[in-house]
Amino acid sequence: MAVYTQLGPQQVDTLLAHYDVGKLVALKGIAEGVENSNFFVQTTQSRFILTLYENRVNPDDLPFFYALLKHLHDAGCKVPQFITDRDGQWLQTIAGRPACLIEFLDGVSVTEPTEAQAHSTGAALGHMHQALADFTLSRPNSLGVSAWRPLASRCTVEGLESIATGLSARVFAECDYLEAYWPTDLPVAAIHADLFPDNVLMLGDNVSGLIDFYFACSEVRAYDLAVTHSAWCFSNDGTAFDAEVSAGLLSGYADYLPLDTATREALPILLRGACLRFLLTRCYDWINTPANALVTRKDPLAFLRRLDFYSDGRHVENMLGHYT
Amino acid sequence: MAVYTQLGPQQVDTLLAHYDVGKLVALKGIAEGVENSNFFVQTTQSRFILTLYENRVNPDDLPFFYALLKHLHDAGCKVPQFITDRDGQWLQTIAGRPACLIEFLDGVSVTEPTEAQAHSTGAALGHMHQALADFTLSRPNSLGVSAWRPLASRCTVEGLESIATGLSARVFAECDYLEAYWPTDLPVAAIHADLFPDNVLMLGDNVSGLIDFYFACSEVRAYDLAVTHSAWCFSNDGTAFDAEVSAGLLSGYADYLPLDTATREALPILLRGACLRFLLTRCYDWINTPANALVTRKDPLAFLRRLDFYSDGRHVENMLGHYT
Known part of the structure; x- marks a missing residue:
């Protein structure tokens, strides 16, 4: 706000x-x-x-x-x-x-998406990615994989440990892992990069608008699906994964762009990357926002919990089982 | 906000x-x-x-x-x-x-009112006061003359002096003066009590709505005119009085309710009271809001300057000259 x-x-x-x-x-x-x-x-x-x-x-x-x-x-x-x-x-x-x-677009942002609403959102994301295949302008992603380690350093070990004991080691180990395995063979294109429910307007079960493109950038295209998945398929605090919302989102997306083998293989990495990106920016804001400020600090650990979820390979296998 | x-x-x-x-x-x-x-x-x-x-x-x-x-x-x-x-x-x-x-009422709040807009506002205020002559419910004014001294005390001498040297003595002297001379012979009725330009919606030069009645209370009716005058007829910082806006406001009001002798005689006191009320609530907020909070603290001295203006009897005489 x-x-x-x-x-x-x-x-x-x-x-x-x-x-x-x-x-x-x-x-x-x-x-x-x-x-x-x-x-x-x-x-x-x-x-x-x-x-x-x-x-x-x-x-x-x-x-x-x-x-x-x-x-x-x-x-x-x-x-x-x-x-x-x-x-x-x-x-x-x-x-x-x-x-x-x-x-001004009509529509409201849902706070507890249904499977049908997640399906529409996945489809709108897929449609957008399809439409951007011939979009030629580019903009670097200032919050991409190469930015995460420097961002973690700016949070400082002390700052990260003040949020949760052991968080610093976890974050830097995740940087090591993602830098080593980040996919280099997937299509890169313009993506939204921040498609939280806040940024999707809906009328009933239908998407009436995608908004707030100010993080849009050139990036591994399927990373956008990973960001959206991490943003839509959990309770706010990250404790409860919603398999139906996940299925809706993925099937809506697949209506436009198939989840091919290369994408499916990269998704576990991309999903963990999405979690680390929001974990780190939230940590940074948490550490640098006074507790008594009137802005609401978003809980960083909500994305650590998502990261834990995606780090268990069986979870992602189950999600994607339908597409193999 | x-x-x-x-x-x-x-x-x-x-x-x-x-x-x-x-x-x-x-x-x-x-x-x-x-x-x-x-x-x-x-x-x-x-x-x-x-x-x-x-x-x-x-x-x-x-x-x-x-x-x-x-x-x-x-x-x-x-x-x-x-x-x-x-x-x-x-x-x-x-x-x-x-x-x-x-x-929802259409209309926008003007930030630099013209004489014509002030005239419409004065007329809307007069119309409202006329319409409330037979309104029988009452609500005490928790920010009326009897509340100012306790409010000044809660600001503390120290707090007031931190805003401006000598402010504490000035404020308590003003409490003495207003308590002694506050009019008791004027009509009391429901008033808006906070009719700043923010709370008046306009389309062009016409008032389309009066809003935000959450300070409305039972009070000396002409005090509402005094509050509105202090809110409309000066530059924000209180340094520049606008005689044309003042003339517009008063003549609009007088279209509905005449400025009779008793009202004219009481207005210098009521205007000083209006200034002290906003001076004190702004002082209180200033002292009790951290300087780094995201809410904008409103400058208390903007109403001390208005108080200085109204305390010079010649200024009020000039304003009202037309009506004697």
Whole structure:
């Protein structure tokens, strides 16, 4: 949740005057995303999200995100569009910050997904990956396998041990393992990289939108499936694996892209990598966020528990049994 | 700004099933008010605000707020309505908290009001006061004149001096003065008590809604005009008085309720009281909010500067000259 910048309606009126979208009738700061300031904008014609990019998004990356969403939209994927003004500009400046007016998509983020909703999400992910096969722009993954050891070092042994005894040794051993076995023979493409339930809008059992592409990057494509799997198929605290949600997600994905032998063989590694990535960023935030701050710190151990689950080869075998 | 409680769409679906308002299609936490958790709710039929009352609102006060808004609505004032469900219930429980589904009003809160906007606001305030002449429920003002000295004491001399040298003596002298001269011969009625620009929705120069009645209480009616005047007629930091905005506000109000001799004579005291009330609550929050917290502390001295302005009798005479 975030609204870092305060906006007055006069500033938004001035912005909207560049567009053919009608007059402003409502403006509310919304608690969405953790990287940007977001506003709900209702005009006499339609609804929008106005996003102001704060320090954590590099404005140089915005053309990549714009092109990615346009490509996906043109391919029939349900993603929000950056709106262009009368001069064809989609990148604006407001309150001194880069800002974009973005299509508002109906839909709600589920907190306890069903198998049917996981199936739709897997299908939307597969459809997106299929559509991105001919997308040519690239963006490095600053949170990929080569970033995990330096991130663990920045957490410090002391910091990691303050979260759980033995966590430091576990994390560095996992870095050793993943660096040694990370797949190099799988397709690399643009991926979402953060497709938690928060970032999927649904109407009933159907996906109405994939949102928040600000971690999107070039990466082993099946890693995106691994991130999504780790994000969708467990109770929040990571203690309970949901085999039905897992089956739904995988079968939805396989409707678009088959889980071929190379992918199936790499998935145990990719799933562990996904867990380590979120474990480490959550550790870093945990160590560097005061306990009395108003932002909610997310429990790092929720992803250590997932890592434990995936590290047992039989679990992944069971999940994938259907596809062999 | 606030969203303290997280809500899943299933919880909102369950709530909406009691109402004839259509199905949920969008749900966003919004940064509105400082007392409650607020959500923008879009259904297939309409838009709403869903408010969850957190600790700072006493649920026992909700029937007063409900009755007040219904009374105002029935009298043609532009205020949001609490929506009743099929059983006539407007008070619900969600996530363990008292909650109300409330009409969404279009309009935006201006940050730099014009004279015309201040005129509309004064008129809306006067209309509201006129409409409340026959409203019979009452609620004590926990932030009225008798509360200021105890509040100053809770700030402590040390705390007040840490904000500005000499502030403690000034504050207690002001308590002496206001307790001695607070008017007892003016009409007492239900008032809004917090009509800052944030709490007025406008479309162009017209008021489309008065919102956030959670400080509403029984008080000297003209004190509401004083609060609104202190909130609207200065630059945020209190250094610059805007005579045109002041003239607009007063003349709009006088369109509904004349500024009679008793009111005009009491206004210098009421205006100083309004300043002391916000000065003290801001001091208290300043002293009790860590400097590194993510909530923005509002500058107490912005209301000390207003107090200085109103304490010069000539300023108030000039403002009111037109009405004598």
